[in-house]
Amino acid sequence: MYKSFSMELAGRTLTVDVGRVCAQANGAALMHYGDTTVLSTATASEKPREGIDFFPLSVEYEEKMYAVGKIPGGFNKREGRASENAILTSRVIDRPMRPLFPKDYRNDVTLNNMVMSVDPECSPELTAMIGSAIATAISDIPFDGPCSTTQVGLVDGELVINPTSAQRKVSDLALTVASTSEKVIMIEAGANEVPEAKMIEAIFLAHEVNQKLIAFINEIVAECGKPKHSYTSCAIPEELFTAIKEVISPEAMEEAVFTDVKQVREENIRRIKDELAEKFADNEEWLGLIDEAVYQYQKKTVRKMILKDHKRPDGRAINQIRPLAAEIDLIPRVHGSGMFTRGQTQILTVTTLAPLSESQKIDGLDENETSKRYMHHYNFPSYSVGETKPSRGPGRREIGHGALAERALVPVLPSEEEFPYAIRTVSETMESNGSTSQASICASTLSLMAAGVPIKKQVAGISCGLVTGETDDDYLVLTDIQGLEDFFGDMDFKVAGTHDGITAIQMDIKIHGLTRAIIEEAIARTKEAREYILNEVMTPVIAQPREELSQYAPKIIQIKIDPEKIGEVVGQRGKTINAIIDECGVKIDITDDGSVSICGVEPEGMAKAKKYVETIVTEFEEGQVFEGKVVSIKEFGAFIEFAPGKEGMVHISKISKERINRVEDVLTLGDRVKCVCLGKDKMGRISFSIKDCK
Numbered sequence: 001m002y003k004s005f006s007m008e009l010a011g012r013t014l015t016v017d018v019g020r021v022c023a024q025a026n027g028a029a030l031m032h033y034g035d036t037t038v039l040s041t042a043t044a045s046e047k048p049r050e051g052i053d054f055f056p057l058s059v060e061y062e063e064k065m066y067a068v069g070k071i072p073g074g075f076n077k078r079e080g081r082a083s084e085n086a087i088l089t090s091r092v093i094d095r096p097m098r099p100l101f102p103k104d105y106r107n108d109v110t111l112n113n114m115v116m117s118v119d120p121e122c123s124p125e126l127t128a129m130i131g132s133a134i135a136t137a138i139s140d141i142p143f144d145g146p147c148s149t150t151q152v153g154l155v156d157g158e159l160v161i162n163p164t165s166a167q168r169k170v171s172d173l174a175l176t177v178a179s180t181s182e183k184v185i186m187i188e189a190g191a192n193e194v195p196e197a198k199m200i201e202a203i204f205l206a207h208e209v210n211q212k213l214i215a216f217i218n219e220i221v222a223e224c225g226k227p228k229h230s231y232t233s234c235a236i237p238e239e240l241f242t243a244i245k246e247v248i249s250p251e252a253m254e255e256a257v258f259t260d261v262k263q264v265r266e267e268n269i270r271r272i273k274d275e276l277a278e279k280f281a282d283n284e285e286w287l288g289l290i291d292e293a294v295y296q297y298q299k300k301t302v303r304k305m306i307l308k309d310h311k312r313p314d315g316r317a318i319n320q321i322r323p324l325a326a327e328i329d330l331i332p333r334v335h336g337s338g339m340f341t342r343g344q345t346q347i348l349t350v351t352t353l354a355p356l357s358e359s360q361k362i363d364g365l366d367e368n369e370t371s372k373r374y375m376h377h378y379n380f381p382s383y384s385v386g387e388t389k390p391s392r393g394p395g396r397r398e399i400g401h402g403a404l405a406e407r408a409l410v411p412v413l414p415s416e417e418e419f420p421y422a423i424r425t426v427s428e429t430m431e432s433n434g435s436t437s438q439a440s441i442c443a444s445t446l447s448l449m450a451a452g453v454p455i456k457k458q459v460a461g462i463s464c465g466l467v468t469g470e471t472d473d474d475y476l477v478l479t480d481i482q483g484l485e486d487f488f489g490d491m492d493f494k495v496a497g498t499h500d501g502i503t504a505i506q507m508d509i510k511i512h513g514l515t516r517a518i519i520e521e522a523i524a525r526t527k528e529a530r531e532y533i534l535n536e537v538m539t540p541v542i543a544q545p546r547e548e549l550s551q552y553a554p555k556i557i558q559i560k561i562d563p564e565k566i567g568e569v570v571g572q573r574g575k576t577i578n579a580i581i582d583e584c585g586v587k588i589d590i591t592d593d594g595s596v597s598i599c600g601v602e603p604e605g606m607a608k609a610k611k612y613v614e615t616i617v618t619e620f621e622e623g624q625v626f627e628g629k630v631v632s633i634k635e636f637g638a639f640i641e642f643a644p645g646k647e648g649m650v651h652i653s654k655i656s657k658e659r660i661n662r663v664e665d666v667l668t669l670g671d672r673v674k675c676v677c678l679g680k681d682k683m684g685r686i687s688f689s690i691k692d693c694k
Contacts (some may be wrong), residue, residue, distance in 0.1 A: 003224055007216045009033070010162040010209075012122055013154050014216075016134055018224045027139025027692045029228070031131040034118035040131025041112045042139045042657050048106035050230050053292040054606040055105055057098055061089040061128055062114045063365050073363055083364050084399055087293040089113075089125045091400050092149075093132050096178035096186035099510050100144045104235040109141060118365050120165035126151050129178070137464040140226040140445055144512065147185060148213035149178040150206040154194060154326075156481075159202050161209055175199075175505075177206035180499055185511020187493075190407035193501030196523050204516060236293045240286055243267075244293055248272055253301045260314030262344055262433050262483065263386065269294065307467045307476050314343075314483050321462070321480040321529055326442070326448040326541045335553040338452020338542075340443035343482060344433035349443035351451040352424045355552045357589040359422045374413055375424045376406035384429040392657040399652035401437040402427070405461075408441045408496035408504035409448070412456045419454055420556050420597055434482040435463040437506075441496045442538060451553065452546040458538055459503055461496035465489040468511060477521050491518075495526035499534060554587075554599045557610050562617050565617040571645045576616070579644035584609035612643035620648070620686045626694060630671045633663050640675055640688065650675060654689035 002019040015032040022028035027042040049056050058418035063086050065072045065079060072079055082090070087664035093111065101109070112130035137146040153163030154173035163171055173194050178186035184207055191199065246442040256268035273294055280286045305311045310318055322343030326545065331337040336351035340455050359373040378401040382389045394402070413423070425447060438461030445459045464482030468474065478485055486492050490511045496504040502523075507514075514522075549555065561569065569590065570577045577588055586600035586609045596613055615626065628640040628648070637651040656666050667673070675688040 002388060005220050005223075006568055007212075009213070012162075012338060016131075016220060018138060018220065025135075025139075026141050027135040027137070029131050029134040029138070031127045031134075033127045033130075034122035035117055036122040036124050036127050037115075037117035038124055038127045038131050039112075039116060040113045040128060040135040041110075042135040042141055043110050043112075044139075044141045044229075045108040049108055051233075052106060053105070053295075055098065055101055056108045057094065057101065058108070058110045059090040059094040059097075059132070060110065061086045061093065061110045061125070062112070064115055065365075066364050067115045067118045067124070068230045076212070079667050083362075083401065085125075085362075085364050085366070087396050087399050088403050089128065090635060091184070091396060092125070092176060092188055093129050096147055096149070097132065097136065097145075098142075099185065099512060100147060102142050102144075102179070102231070102233075104233045105142060105231055106234045107141075107183050107231060107375055111136065115365060122164075123151060123162065124365060126162060126176075129176075130213065136222060137217055137221050138225045140229045142228045142231060144570075145180070146214055146217040146221065147178055147180050148210040148217065149176060149186075150209040150213070151176050151309075152202045152206050154202065156193075159205055159288050161205070173199075173202060174205065175202050175582070177203055177210065179207045179210035179214070180513050181211065183370065183515060184519060185509060185513045187505050187519075189502070189505035190410070191502050191504065192411045193498055193503060195501050196527055199502050200516075200520060200523060201627070203519065219327045221417035236289055240289060241291055241297070243280070243286075244276060244297060247276060248297070250301065252581070253297055254305060257298050257301055257484070258305065258311070258313050258315075260316075260343075260428055265313070266483070269298065274641045281407055302484060302488045303467050306478070306489075307469055310476070312478065314482065316480075318476060319479045319525060319528075321532065322482065324533065324537045326446055326537050328446050328542055333552050335550045336447045336449075336453070338443050338446025338448075338450055339430075340439050340446060340454070340538075341431075342435070342439050342480065344431055345436055345482075346430040346432075347436060347439040347443040348429045348430055349440060351427050351444075351446040351453065352426075353451065353453070353549065354418065354422045355554065355587050355589055356420055356422050356531060357597075359589070370493050373422045374406065374410060375417065375422075375442065376409065376427070377424070378402035378405060378427045378429075378437070380432065380436065384432040384436075393491070401440065402504050404437050404494065404496075404504055405440045405444055408461060409455075409504045412459055412498065414454045414456070414658065420558055421453075421554075423448070423453060425505075432483070434484075434486050435461075435480065435492075435494070437461070438463050438494055441504075442533060446538060446542060447544040449542045451548040454545045457498040457500070458534050459496055459498055460530045460533040460538060461494060461504070462526050462533065464491070464493040464495075464525050465519065466491035466493070466509075466514075466522070472515050475518060477518065477525055479525050486676075491522075493522040493526070495530070497527075499531065525604070552601070554601055555603065555606060557598045557606050559596050559598075559610060559613065561590075561594045561596055561613065561617045563592065566590055566592075566594060568645070569596070569616050576645035580609050580612050583644070584612070588613075612646075615643040616646045618675045622677055623679040625674060626677070626688075627674050629648055630669055630673065632666050633667060633669060635663070638663050639669050639680070640673065642675075648675065648677075648686060648688045650690055654678070654687070654691055657691045 006015045017030040025041040031038045087501035111132045115124045152175040153160040155173035172192040174190045176188040325341040339348045425444045464476040492508045494506045584605040589597045628642040631641040632639040676693040
């Protein structure tokens with residue numbers, strides 16, 4: 001039965017239609033926020049997937065180009081693979097919702113969000129986040145929700161709920177916060193050095209708005225919600241845990257996992273699994289559960305030692321950072337390189353500079369963002385964790401980590417006017433044992449400064465973890481978590497920023513939310529650690545961006561011309577500009593406002609190209625001196641090319657101070673000569689003289 005529900009959200013109407021479409025999905029909500037329309041559905045398989053030890057949740061965010069009145073580019077004229085924005089949106093939907101499904105649930109679940117119409121004033125990403133929560137909450141899929149999501153901007157020092165398109169353009173903050181009825185469960189932020197106190201204020205303003213949305217969702221569930229279906233639990237039998245502890249004592253497990261060398265720990269665990277496999281060789285059911293049972297045994301052991309004994313696997317203090325190292329200029333001939341090492345996590349970042357014409361073009365639903373000049377790419381090869389598998393290109397995790405580092409560094413980049421380059425940084429993971437995304441922020445800062453990019457300030461990143469007990473007050477925040485603490489802990493709270501404020505946050509949790517006290521402590525811990533990294537590790541290596549670019553980096557000269565003269569510089573079918581490019585060995589970009597960028601490696605060629613462009617757009621006046629090449633000889637004089645496509649005529653009487661009968665007696669094709677402009681003749685033509693040139 002079709003029902004519609006509405007509420008006012010940040011001055012715009014949010015409407016949810018239930019039962020109007022997609023009756024065969026477990027749950028479906030047709031979402032309208034202003035004129036933005038998103039179809040959100042939740043579906044689940046009838047039976048658990050066999051042979052897996054994780055919850056198989058898939059989240060999709062589909063950008064339909066008809067939503068903004070466009071036909072997709074390319075040959076087949078249909079939507080292709082998901083854009084980077086779609087992948088990042090899917091991740092932001094996945095992260096708060098995944099912990100709210102039962103831990104022993106193994107049925108396949110798909111949350112699909114199809115963007116059908118976009119109102120620039122109402123974010124389709126936010127609409128999809130709310131829609132996924134509603135579709136799942138009203139479905140029969142087991143789910144400990146509802147949850148809700150709110151976006152916050154910072155415009156002229158004031159916090160704004162769900163900012164409009166115009167507000168997002170000028171906002172100093174792009175914050176997304178998801179909450180349950182009690183706690184915050186996800187934070188994602190990009191910021192222009194927003195102070196910690198202001199960030200906390202924004203987070204909990206969003207949390208307050210989420211409570212109103214959750215009350216609204218509860219009304220929908222009360223009227224339209226289905227009873228939750230029963231499912232086959234995939235929990236490990238308690239009798240198996242009991243039998244394992246008889247073979248491997250808690251003390252033996254502690255000794256196996258508590259080491260600061262990842263490879264040693266993995267070898268210890270492998271031996272334990274081999275011993276258990278031999279012990280339970282006659283029990284086929286238990287043999288198939290050994291891996292998951294040992295994982296959970298490790299988890300309980302690590303959590304107990306951290307929370308009760310304040311003992312970390314590698315012996316560090318609770319607020320202690322792993323050994324740090326930084327260096328630059330590792331790779332020859334690239335434009336800039338920097339490496340940052342934190343324990344067994346190591347990232348090498350390489351910077352490449354190019355003309356603005358090589359900025360990335362974006363074909364998506366956001367008409368405000370059609371290109372970007374800074375690109376950060378993150379790679380995570382299998383050898384970084386001692387594994388072997390073929391590379392299949394970046395996955396969602398790699399794209400997410402690259403976007404996080406990119407967001408952290410954008411606020412400190414120089415403007416296009418200050419530094420007219422497209423910039424690409426590539427972070428290669430050399431070794432991984434936790435928090436590689438934050439190490440890539442540090443390595444990228446080093447690499448950019450080494451490349452001579454005049455960034456305004458250094459940026460560093462660090463991650464905090466969490467282990468919780470039975471009550472809200474029973475918890476421990478860990479500074480700089482390694483892989484084991486991430487796997488077995490409850491939180492990965494990543495914060496990047498400068499000395500003066502936060503530039504990016506990404507928070508993932510595995511529990512049902514964080515209290516304000518935990519969030520405030522985590523932000524304070526990351527601030528302290530960030531200051532230490534900046535002051536003690538990065539600044540001693542390189543304190544300021546280099547004043548000169550690498551000899552291998554392209555140099556750029558910028559000049560301004562009359563926009564009406566652009567056609568003369570380009571020439572018919574590009575003939576003139578291509579001739580300059582070929583002769584001078586440069587790249588030339590011209591914008592509609594008459595800004596000309598000449599990019600090259602050889603200064604001589606760049607200077608020559610600049611002179612050509614300036615000559616082409618010059619309004620010839622009496623007394624101006626030019627140098628050109630003889631390109632044509634006639635009986636009455638010679639034609640001199642001052643720049644590709646720009647010629648002038650010297651009459652035979654103006655070639656030499658002595659009388660000559662033939663032009664060829666003095667000039668030959670290809671000669672380079674200097675000429676002075678004599679002004680216009682009686683017919684309005686510009687004439688030149690060689691003999692009057694001083």
